[in-house]
Amino acid sequence: MRHPRIAAGACSLLLAAACAFANPATAxxxxxxxxxxxxALGDSYSSGAGAGDYLAASGKECKRSSRAFPVxxxxxxxxxxxxxxxxxxxxxxxxxxxxxxxxxxHTGLVTLTVGGSDTGFVGVIxxxxxxxAKGCLSAVSRARTIMDGSLSGSLDRLYxxxxxxxxxxxxxxxxxxxxxxLQGACxxxxxxxxxxxxxxxxxxxxxxxVRRARAHGFTFADVTxxxxxxxxxxxxxxLRGVDVLAITESYHPTAPGQSLGYLPVLTRLx
Numbered sequence: 001m002r003h004p005r006i007a008a009g010a011c012s013l014l015l016a017a018a019c020a021f022a023n024p025a026t027a028x029x030x031x032x033x034x035x036x037x038x039x040a041l042g043d044s045y046s047s048g049a050g051a052g053d054y055l056a057a058s059g060k061e062c063k064r065s066s067r068a069f070p071v072x073x074x075x076x077x078x079x080x081x082x083x084x085x086x087x088x089x090x091x092x093x094x095x096x097x098x099x100x101x102x103x104x105x106h107t108g109l110v111t112l113t114v115g116g117s118d119t120g121f122v123g124v125i126x127x128x129x130x131x132x133a134k135g136c137l138s139a140v141s142r143a144r145t146i147m148d149g150s151l152s153g154s155l156d157r158l159y160x161x162x163x164x165x166x167x168x169x170x171x172x173x174x175x176x177x178x179x180x181x182l183q184g185a186c187x188x189x190x191x192x193x194x195x196x197x198x199x200x201x202x203x204x205x206x207x208x209x210v211r212r213a214r215a216h217g218f219t220f221a222d223v224t225x226x227x228x229x230x231x232x233x234x235x236x237x238x239l240r241g242v243d244v245l246a247i248t249e250s251y252h253p254t255a256p257g258q259s260l261g262y263l264p265v266l267t268r269l270x
Contacts, residue, residue: 036108040070050252184233
C-alpha cells in the first residue's frame with residue numbers, strides 16, 4: 001500500500017513443518033538449495049516498507065527492505081536467481097505494467113501482495129481517523145464496492161499475465177493482516193468500533209483476493225493468524241501505527257512482522 005523460482009522436496013517441507021510445530025518459539029527451517037528462479041512482485045507489504053534498512057538501489061519510492069520476507073526467503077533457500085521487483089504503493093495495474101518483465105519460463109516461484117492500494121486504503125484509514133463512525137463506515141463501503149468490482153477485474157488481468165509469462169511457476173499470493181488488536185493497549189486513537197470496521201474491511205479484501213487467486217490455480221497465503229496478538233494496540237505489535245514523521249510507513253509490518261509474520265507462512269507453503 002503506497003499510502004504494495006521454486007521446487008522444494010516434499011520431505012523437506014514436511015520435516016520443516018514438523019519442527020516448527022514441535023517448538024515454534026525456536027525452530028528454524030534449514031536452508032536448502034532450490035531449482036528455478038524466484039521473483040517477488042507486489043506492493044509495500046512485499047517490498048518491506050516499514051521494516052527499515054532500505055536498499056539504495058530501490059530508490060526512495062519503492063522502499064525495498066533487506067528485512068522484507070522475499071529477501072529473507074531467498075537467503076534461506078538460495079534459488080537459482082532472485083529478483084526483488086515489489087514496490088511501495090504499487091496497485092494491480094502497476095504490477096502488471098511495471099514488474100512482470102522479470103518473469104520467464106525459468107521462473108519457479110512468484111510471490112506477491114497486491115490489492116490494498118487499489119482500494120484506496122490509506123484514504124479509508126484517514127476517513128476513519130477523522131470522520132467518526134459514520135465517515136468510517138461510508139469510506140469502507142466505497143472501498144468494498146471497489147473490491148467487488150474493479151479490483152476483481154484488475155486481479156484477473158494480472159494473474160492471467162503472470163501465468164502466461166511464467167507458465168510453470170508456483171504462484172503464492174499473500175494476504176493482509178488485521179490492522180488492530182481490539183480492546184488493546186492504545187489509550188488514544190480510533191475507538192474499537194472503527195478499528196473493528198477496518199479489520200472487517202481487510203477480511204473482505206482478503207476474501208476477494210483469495211477467490212481470484214484460486215480461480216487462476218494460485219496458492220493463497222492467509223497471514224491473519226500469524227499476526228494474531230501482534231496487531232496495532234497489542235503488547236508486541238508487528239505493525240506500525242501512525243507515524244507523522246514517516247507517514248508512508250504507517251500501518252505496515254515492522255521487521256518482526258516480515259520475519260515472524262510473513263516469512264513463516266510463505267516457508268510453509270513454498
